[in-house]
Amino acid sequence: MTLTCAIGLMSGTSMDGIDLAVVTTDGRGDVRRGPAGFVAYEAAFRRRIETALGEARGICAREERPGDLAALEREITLRHADAVKRFLTEHGDIAPQLIGFHGQTVLHRPEKALTVQLGDGALLARETGLPVVHDMRANDMVHGGQGAPLVPAYHAALAASLPRFPMAFVNIGGISNVTFVPAAGDPVAFDSGPGNALIDQWVSGEGGVAFDADGMIASEGGVIRAVVERYMESPFFERAAPKSLDRNDFTLDLAAGLELADGARTLAAVSAEAILAAAAHMPAHPKLWIICGGGRRNPHIVADLRAGVPSGVEVLLAEDTGLDGDAMEAEAWAYLAVRALNGLPLTFPTTTGCREPVTGGVLSLP
Numbered sequence: 445m446t447l448t449c450a451i452g453l454m455s456g457t458s459m460d461g462i463d464l465a466v467v468t469t470d471g472r473g474d475v476r477r478g479p480a481g482f483v484a485y486e487a488a489f490r491r492r493i494e495t496a497l498g499e500a501r502g503i504c505a506r507e508e509r510p511g512d513l514a515a516l517e518r519e520i521t522l523r524h525a526d527a528v529k530r531f532l533t534e535h536g537d538i539a540p541q542l543i544g545f546h547g548q549t550v551l552h553r554p555e556k557a558l559t560v561q562l563g564d565g566a567l568l569a570r571e572t573g574l575p576v577v578h579d580m581r582a583n584d585m586v587h588g589g590q591g592a593p594l595v596p597a598y599h600a601a602l603a604a605s606l607p608r609f610p611m612a613f614v615n616i617g618g619i620s621n622v623t624f625v626p627a628a629g630d631p632v633a634f635d636s637g638p639g640n641a642l643i644d645q646w647v648s649g650e651g652g653v654a655f656d657a658d659g660m661i662a663s664e665g666g667v668i669r670a671v672v673e674r675y676m677e678s679p680f681f682e683r684a685a686p687k688s689l690d691r692n693d694f695t696l697d698l699a700a701g702l703e704l705a706d707g708a709r710t711l712a713a714v715s716a717e718a719i720l721a722a723a724a725h726m727p728a729h730p731k732l733w734i735i736c737g738g739g740r741r742n743p744h745i746v747a748d749l750r751a752g753v754p755s756g757v758e759v760l761l762a763e764d765t766g767l768d769g770d771a772m773e774a775e776a777w778a779y780l781a782v783r784a785l786n787g788l789p790l791t792f793p794t795t796t797g798c799r800e801p802v803t804g805g806v807l808s809l810p
């Protein structure tokens with residue numbers, strides 16, 4: 445099968461910047477990971493996206509771009525184009541044939557089959573001179589799926605070279621999502637709850653910093669169990685998969701009144717507990733958890749996870765298994781773009797609830 449070299453671009457729900465990663469693949473089991481990079485959004489741009497999330501709430505049809513959204517979509521796309529150009533200058537030996545472009549999610553309403561990612565694939569193709577696959581969530585929703593998570597197909601491909609089945613990948617981004625990979629058969633996946641988004645909002649509002657770097661703020665505080673329990677009373681955690689979340693589905697209301705450090709520590713505990721609760725919706729308890737995403741840098745989340753799994757179960761950071769926990773989503777978007785190009789399914793009934801395995805994405809040529 446032909447190999448395609450693709451660059452994946454991910455601007456996730458944490459809104460911290462653009463992850464880039466190169467994957468050369470046949471879109472099936474042959475996955476060769478290349479270099480990765482990151483371009484941070486400055487604080488003012490992050491605030492502009494946050495404001496846009498509010499404006500996006502009124503969207504009823506996915507092509508609507510009220511308020512600042514049209515201008516922001518163009519700006520986001522041009523920033524991605526710049527990021528690609530700079531990355532390719534730094535990595536002169538890479539000759540990509542394709543871009544997989546996620547864009548910035550500003551609204552996700554699976555119950556209305558509505559998901560909106562800001563990102564103009566045609567403009568990115570023109571700016572970079574490369575074919576672009578974008579809008580990879582929409583077709584899943586047309587086929588009855590949640591439109592998220594999409595990373596599981598990539599997790600399953602990576603799992604083939606890892607030692608212990610069944611295993612679970614956990615991506616602790618703004619929202620967390622989990623993928624259960626059995627020794628044989630399709631992966632089982634779903635969004636598991638708040639990841640870093642609540643912690644980021646808390647320390648930004650109460651402490652004026654973008655995130656709780658290395659959990660330093662939380663280290664000064666303690667877990668307020670009653671608050672964790674109130675978060676965990678949300679019916680979301682009882683709901684069987686498939687399920688997916690909008691960034692604003694969980695709010696800070698339940699943490700109101702806490703001290704800064706106690707809030708940061710308590711919300712880290714919520715993040716871990718939400719992931720542990722996900723095991724109840726998997727076919728079996730995984731023997732190995734592989735932690736990816738920025739939240740793996742918060743030692744409190746990781747310690748709570750390690751303390752909460754049954755004995756004999758291992759919790760490893762992506763790097764402990766030879767993977768890159770920061771680049772994984774961008775890698776996934778490269779991999780998925782190649783799958784889309786080859787007409788292969790991106791999602792499965794067990795990952796998003798789509799009626800049958802479906803491909804997706806829109807191809808824009810330069």
Ligand SMILES: Nc1ncnc2c1ncn2[C@@H]1O[C@H](COP(=O)(O)OP(=O)(O)OP(=O)(O)O)[C@@H](O)[C@H]1O
Nearest residue numbers: 456457458617618619640655657658737738739741
């Ligand atoms: N050193 C660190 N210590 C603690 N937390 C960190 C650290 N570095 C990053 N983070 C957290 O990780 C977040 C970014 O994570 P990541 O890039 O995985 O999210 P994302 O891809 O935007 O989200 P999603 O997966 O939901 O789309 C930051 O907003 C911050 O909360």
Ligand SMILES: CC(=O)N[C@H]1[C@@H]2OC[C@@H](O2)[C@@H](O)[C@@H]1O[C@H](C)C(=O)O
Nearest residue numbers: 457549552592593594595617619621
């Ligand atoms: C609609 C949307 O952008 N969802 C994101 C978000 O961030 C994490 C979680 O919620 C996940 O389901 C998804 O992203 C990952 C990359 C995915 O689709 O697999």
